[in-house]
Amino acid sequence: MSAPLLRVRGLTKTFGEVVVLDGVDLDVAPGSAVALRGRNGAGKSTLLRCATGAEEASAGTVELDGIDVDERSVHVRRSVAIVTDDLDFFPDLSVIEHLDLLARAHGVDDAEALVDAVLEDVRLVDQAAQLPGTLSSGQRRRLALASAFVRPRRLLVLDEPEARLDRAGLGWLVERLRREKADGLGILLASHDPDLVAAVADDVLDLDA
16 A cells, blocks of 8 residues: 555644544545545544644644645645635636636646646636636635646645535536546545545545544
8 A cells, every 4th residue: 555645643632621633543645535524513624724734733643745744834835735615815816817826836837728727627717807706606616626726736635625516516526536536646525425425535534433
């Protein structure tokens, strides 16, 4: 088996007297997906934030390629693409300008061609000149996903990526994530959608257990 891309051991997170995560272990290998399942409040989003270094764990370790995760490090920024529900967009930039800026900021070769391809894939070609604030909620979700797909990445971390996507959008997402896995990426996602989990995940961690 491949060495884990992401390795989490004994991850514990408390808020005051409240224990949100208690000794969580998980591995995400290249070319595989791990899904987090659990009720609202079970700690899925907290685990994702701790796994990417956005939030400090109370105890335990989180390693990317055997190196402690620090979201400020160049290693993490070059390797991890994150899609959360509260992703901010540049309000004064159009959809295509937003994606082009992200691609160029991450040093992508031929950023223009990549952005055009991603716009086609996420079906936002007709909205390319619009500002993010004028998009529907489903289109904004597609833009959030596109923001991850225009940058270098080895690990995708997704918090309910299916949110506000219609059935056609969910089908597209399944196929896209399968392609990401086939390209050797690791995926860690939290999802309430059993169809998405069944279609994409190689392992499921139930935080209600």
